[in-house]
Each structure stands twice: as structure tokens, then as C-alpha cells.
Amino acid sequence: MEKNQNLENQEIQRAAKIITIANQKGGVGKTTTTMNLGVALTRLNKRVLLIDGDPQANLTSYLGITPGEHPYESVHTLDEIYLSKRPLDAEGRLFFITKSASGVDLIAADKALSGVEYYLFTRADREVVLARFLEALKQDYDLILIDTPPSLNLLTLNALCASDYVLIPVQPEFFSLEGIVKIKESIEDVRLRWNPNLSIIGVLPTQLSSRRKLTHEVIRALQMELGEKLFETKIHDNAAVAESSGHAQSVIEYDRTSRGAQDYMAAAKELILRCSGKFVSQYSETTLSSQETPLCQNI
Secondary structure, three states: OHHHHHHHHHHHHOOOEEEEEOOOOOOOOHHHHHHHHHHHHHHOOOOEEEEEOOOOOHHHHHOOOOOOOOOOOOOOEHHHHHHOOOOOOHHHHHOOOEEOOOOOEEEEOOHHHHHHHHHHOOOOOOOOHHHHHHHOOHHHOOEEEEEOOOOOOHHHHHHHHHOOEEEEEEOOOOOHHHHHHHHHHHHHHHHHHOOOOOEEEEEEEOOEOOOOHHHHHHHHHHHHHHHHHEOOOOOEOOHHHHHHHHOOOOHHHHOOOOHHHHHHHHHHHHHHHHHHOOOOOOOOHHHOOOOOOOOOOOO
């Protein structure tokens, strides 16, 4: 009986899911989504680590953390992980974890991350540095979310190679489908060469305006093209979301009664269900007629 209990505990410890938030198109809300989903997940009693994988370091700023400045003089940043010439032991890895007032843990970034790619090109393991680093941290978290830059560079590639899933935020624009196709092609390449288990957990519409006719048309098009891969939860355009970043808070902390906070809490609940395989979507690819071929087939 005790042996079975230990096995169950081991399974729980191995259950951490790593999710890259990615889209090669800028301005779709990757950082905002990473921050607010992360905090929403902690409110649902999940242990969450956020990783700022963008040299702009907006996620780090969003959390009110300023590496090198008081009281964060001792904060270690992501570039140091990539520049490390030897594997870090378990204790060494913990030096990179920064606790935040929002309840999430963070691996922070600063402007030094922008120069890392030049060094990475000299490493034989250039694509999997982050994956190897995170292996020992999986047992400490339920979910690890990685923010990425709006390009498929080595930083994004490291995130994809380290991840179980990709979450794609999109704006309700007709060009958004083109962006999804491009990121899908990149994901297929990563699957073939480095990470065969990588999959898209869903596409999350952001910055929706219910007053715009175009929004409804694009959402219908996304439903037809993506089927169950489209999140049922939508993130609406909401002033509280924009205002919260200026206060170094998530929208959940800033105004928990706002539409933005409610949307991100709902998205977090849906994400948990999707990760567990228990989510049943109202969107079905069978709604496509036999003459229609999904633009993102097998996404």
C-alpha cells in the first residue's frame, strides 16, 4: 500500500506542465496573458513558475521586479542560465527563482538576454539548454509558463524544446490565421528535430471588442478553422487589464471584479481542464462541411 502511495506521489511530482506562450506576431498579448494566467492559476491553488524569455523583460517589469536595483540586487536572470558553462546542480538552480508579491515565482530577464544568442550559436546543445535546466524544477511546480519574443529565434526555440504545450494568443483580425499557420510550421519543425511530444494546447483570442462586427466574423472564422483548438474563453478588451500593468499587478489583483479578471480566471480554469485532458469543447471540427479543409489541419 505504501509503495503504491509513493508511486502516486511520484506521478504527481512529474505532473508539472510546461507551456510556451508564443506567436510570431507582436502585440497579441503574450506577456499580458502569461502574467494574468499565471496569477489566476495561483488563485486556483496551482504552484506556478513564470519565465521571462523576452529580452524586452516586460514580464519581469510587470511583476515589479528590477534586477540589479534595490531590493533585487541579488536576482539572477535567464541570460546567466544560457551563459553557464557547466550544468547547475539542484541548489544552483534555486538561485534563479525570484519570489513575487503576486504569488507566482519568476525566472527574471533583463537587457543582457538580448546578447545571449551570439553565445548560444557556439554551443552544440544550443536548442535544449533551457529544457535541461528545467528538468530538475518540474517537481516543484504544477505549471510553468514561458513568455517569448515575437520571433522564432534561439530563445523561442529553447522555450519550445522545453515545453509540453504551446498556447497561442491571437487578436481578432483576419491576418491572425496567417500567424497561426506560421507558428504551426515552426512547431512541426521542433517536433521533428527535438521535441516530438510538443503540441498546441489551444488558441486564445485576446483584446476582443464586442462592439466591432469584424470581431464576430473573425471568431466565426477561427471556430471553423480551428475547431476544438480554439479556447471557448475569450479575453475581452478591458481598461483594467491595461491599467494593472502600470501598477505592477495582475488584473486579478488590481480589480478582481473587472471583465478582464473574470476572463483570465475563466481561461485559467479552461487551461487546467485542457492540460488534464478533461476538457470537452463545444467547437467541433465536424462542423466543417465536407468541401471545406481547415487551414490549420492537424494543428
